[in-house]
Amino acid sequence: MRFPVRARPGRFLLGLLLVAGPLLIALLGPLVAGEPGPRAASFTLGGGHGAGADFVGRDVWRQVLLGGRTVVLTALSATALAYAVALPLGLTGALTHRRWLEDLLMRPLDVLLAIPSLLLILLVAAVFSPGTVGLALLVALVNIPDAARIVRATAAEAAARPAVEALRMQGESWWRMAVGYVGRSALRTLAADAGTRLTGVLYLVATAAFLGVGVAPDAADWAVMVDRNRTGLFVQPWAVVLPAVLIVALTMGGNLLLDAALTSRGRRPTPLRPLPRPRKEHPA
Amino acid sequence: MTGSGTGGGAGQAARGGDLRAWLVRRLLLGAGQTVAVVLLVFALTEALPGDAAVALAGDQPDPARIAAIREALHLDRPAHERLVAWAAGLLHGDLGTSLTSGRPVATYLANGVGPTVLLAALTVTLLVPLSVGLGVLAARHEGRFVDRLVSSVTLAVYAVPEFALGVLLVTVFALRLGWLPPTAVGFGDDLLAHPAALVLPVLVLLSRPVCSLVRLVRAGMIDALASPYAAQARRYGIAGARVRYAHALPNALAPAAQQLARTIDWLLCGVIVVEALFVIPGLGTVLINAVAERDVPVIQGLAVVFGLTAVVLNLGADLVARRFAPRAGVAA
Numbered sequence: 001m002r003f004p005v006r007a008r009p010g011r012f013l014l015g016l017l018l019v020a021g022p023l024l025i026a027l028l029g030p031l032v033a034g035e036p037g038p039r040a041a042s043f044t045l046g047g048g049h050g051a052g053a054d055f056v057g058r059d060v061w062r063q064v065l066l067g068g069r070t071v072v073l074t075a076l077s078a079t080a081l082a083y084a085v086a087l088p089l090g091l092t093g094a095l096t097h098r099r100w101l102e103d104l105l106m107r108p109l110d111v112l113l114a115i116p117s118l119l120l121i122l123l124v125a126a127v128f129s130p131g132t133v134g135l136a137l138l139v140a141l142v143n144i145p146d147a148a149r150i151v152r153a154t155a156a157e158a159a160a161r162p163a164v165e166a167l168r169m170q171g172e173s174w175w176r177m178a179v180g181y182v183g184r185s186a187l188r189t190l191a192a193d194a195g196t197r198l199t200g201v202l203y204l205v206a207t208a209a210f211l212g213v214g215v216a217p218d219a220a221d222w223a224v225m226v227d228r229n230r231t232g233l234f235v236q237p238w239a240v241v242l243p244a245v246l247i248v249a250l251t252m253g254g255n256l257l258l259d260a261a262l263t264s265r266g267r268r269p270t271p272l273r274p275l276p277r278p279r280k281e282h283p284a
Numbered sequence: 285m286t287g288s289g290t291g292g293g294a295g296q297a298a299r300g301g302d303l304r305a306w307l308v309r310r311l312l313l314g315a316g317q318t319v320a321v322v323l324l325v326f327a328l329t330e331a332l333p334g335d336a337a338v339a340l341a342g343d344q345p346d347p348a349r350i351a352a353i354r355e356a357l358h359l360d361r362p363a364h365e366r367l368v369a370w371a372a373g374l375l376h377g378d379l380g381t382s383l384t385s386g387r388p389v390a391t392y393l394a395n396g397v398g399p400t401v402l403l404a405a406l407t408v409t410l411l412v413p414l415s416v417g418l419g420v421l422a423a424r425h426e427g428r429f430v431d432r433l434v435s436s437v438t439l440a441v442y443a444v445p446e447f448a449l450g451v452l453l454v455t456v457f458a459l460r461l462g463w464l465p466p467t468a469v470g471f472g473d474d475l476l477a478h479p480a481a482l483v484l485p486v487l488v489l490l491s492r493p494v495c496s497l498v499r500l501v502r503a504g505m506i507d508a509l510a511s512p513y514a515a516q517a518r519r520y521g522i523a524g525a526r527v528r529y530a531h532a533l534p535n536a537l538a539p540a541a542q543q544l545a546r547t548i549d550w551l552l553c554g555v556i557v558v559e560a561l562f563v564i565p566g567l568g569t570v571l572i573n574a575v576a577e578r579d580v581p582v583i584q585g586l587a588v589v590f591g592l593t594a595v596v597l598n599l600g601a602d603l604v605a606r607r608f609a610p611r612a613g614v615a616a
Contacts, residue, residue: 011436107316114317114595115324118553119587126575126583127328199443207557210447211572226451230561233451233466234459240451247448252440259439 012260018253022246026068033065045236054229054239056218064242066220071209071247074136075202081140082147082201083194087183089144090151094159095178106152109145117142117204118211125213135214139204143197150193151186158185195258199251206247222247306606314599321591322374325584326367353383370584379585384577389585392570400555400566402476407489407551415494415540419501420528423536426506435502438495446557450488454561457484467563485562489554493547500543504536511535541604552590 039057054060093105121138124130130138158164159182167177209215209223217228222243229239353359358366373380379389422434441449458466468481476482508514509532517527556568563569567586574582 011439014436110313111316111320114598115321115591116549116552116594118556119590119594120324122556122571122575123325123328123583123587126578126580203443203445206445207447207553210445210557211560212576223445223447226447230451233455237455237459241455244448244451244455248444248452251443251445251448255439255443256436 009260011256015253015255015257015260018249019257020253022068022250022253023072025065025246026072026250029065029067030069033062036062045238052236052238054225054232054236060225060229060236060239060242063220063225063239064222064246067222067225067243068246068250070132070215070219070221071202071206071223072250074132074139074214075198075205078136078139078143078205079194079198079201081136082143082197083190085140085144086147086151087190090148091155091178091183093148093152094155095174095182106148109148112145113149118207121204121208121213122211125208130214132214135205135208138214139201139208142204143201147193147197151190154186154189155182158182161185192262195262196255199254199258202251202254206251303606310599310602314595317595317598318592321588321595322371323367325587325591326370328580328584330363374588379588380581382574382582383579389582392574392582393567393585393589396565396567396570398566399564400559400568403482403485403489403555403558403564403566404551406482406486407493410486411490411493411497411547412544414490415497416501416533416537418494418498419536419540420505420533422498422502423505423509424528431502434498438498441491442495442499444491446488446491446554447561449491450484450558450561453484453488467561469563481562485558485564488561489551489558492550492554493544496547496550497540497543500540501536504540505532508532508535541601544601549594552594 037059039053044057045052052060054063089105089109093102096102120142121135124138128134159177164177164181167181172180206223209219209221210227212224212227215221215224217224225243226240226247229236233240358369361369370380377390379393381388382392418434418438422431425431454466457464464483465478465481468478468485505528509528511532514527514532517531518524522531555566556571558564559566559568560572567589570582571586571590573579574586
């Protein structure tokens, strides 16, 4: 697998530029949004509202300032949660010498991999009507099988090295071998996977919110704004275009930035990144 | 391309060259996945908190409706009996009846399947030549402007949610320029007669799968062209095009063939979003409406159909990938 090892300053800068705006608005927006003003008529332009009014007459610019935080925080926590489960699962699967234990841990995940992630989310949402926390849990859940597989494959490669054999002969503890050596060797590949997984998770969170999963119908959320304000696209495009542009910039910039950061810092391309992966929400 | 990352115990079997053992394992996995889909979908009604009939009645909790729901779902019978009856019904193509309309679920499927299959077929038809073409183009110009352009654009568009991209395309091409209709409203079921209404939905559906496939084809192609057998073929004086397309491309396609099936997951997600966005009366719209109305039999029927489609296509892709590159040790 040959990947150019040289740095990519252009791609890095472009990614940074794209991602900075939406990220700043998402994280700092709620602090500067201020109190809600008087409502205007639905889908009107002007009248003291810089970007017009939304489907229930709220100020679009204020909604934009408020609407990024849930998207970004839900995606971050879902990714962290998926790894919190996948790491011990995959490491145990890779390091155990009991074949039945490995099969017991990993085989059910193979079975789950075939079920489309959005379908699973919609199914559960139909029964439980989850909130924001529920959505984060769900998105984490659908990411666990693939993340655990990557952890297992990466750790299995590191665990097969002679160094682990030496540690074992020296009588080192399981913890020291699993976390101290194997975990540390796998860190780079897993960091790359976590990065790509984050963009995939961001995609899922936004798409689920667009379809009405895990959000109130009038929530201040970029994806919900796009959905609810679509009916007024022809009279008041800003209420749709602003949040859509922010989502596009965030996901595009995030991917470019990650790719540039991971290829330029690496001495050697990670063996796992370019391989086809069974789960589909992240770059191959 | 090594098989190290594809994981799964079947890697060893594949490396041993034992095709039959691999095939048996892969088919077993497929069967396991089928059972898992059916069980998972059934477990949904069991997972409803409290009395399922009361929970499903939701906003209209009058006793007659609750009784009707209980009757329709056979909630008075024990769970295992219901599972057996439901699974047996599935085998005969009987998917139950809708809670809200009382119509058979099969009619919902029959009504929605046309637009969805049309969208999916158009997308896949365009997807394969487009991504192979772009991938080979980028690989031939590795490191030069064309490659950098293709790589950057595919990387950037890759993770963009369909709804955001779609809504921006609608704003530009329907609102500003007025070239294309913004939605499929008013065209009825016969979308093929109105190709203009299909341009934006197909374009949006293509966006993510094309990006991932182009990147895979490009990486595989660069790898294959640098391999000893490609060098050997060149030394024999075989024309460059023949080395590229007859020798290198099949090997480059193995990972892409697998990804093509994994793309089905994206297409299923994408179809749901695109149908919602462009108001196309397909299976995705039926599913979203059923989810909104908590119409459990319809959700179950659609989920089984979607889930089994994904299982079968994944199986097919693994077989195809194995055919292209038997040494790669396709995961099972």
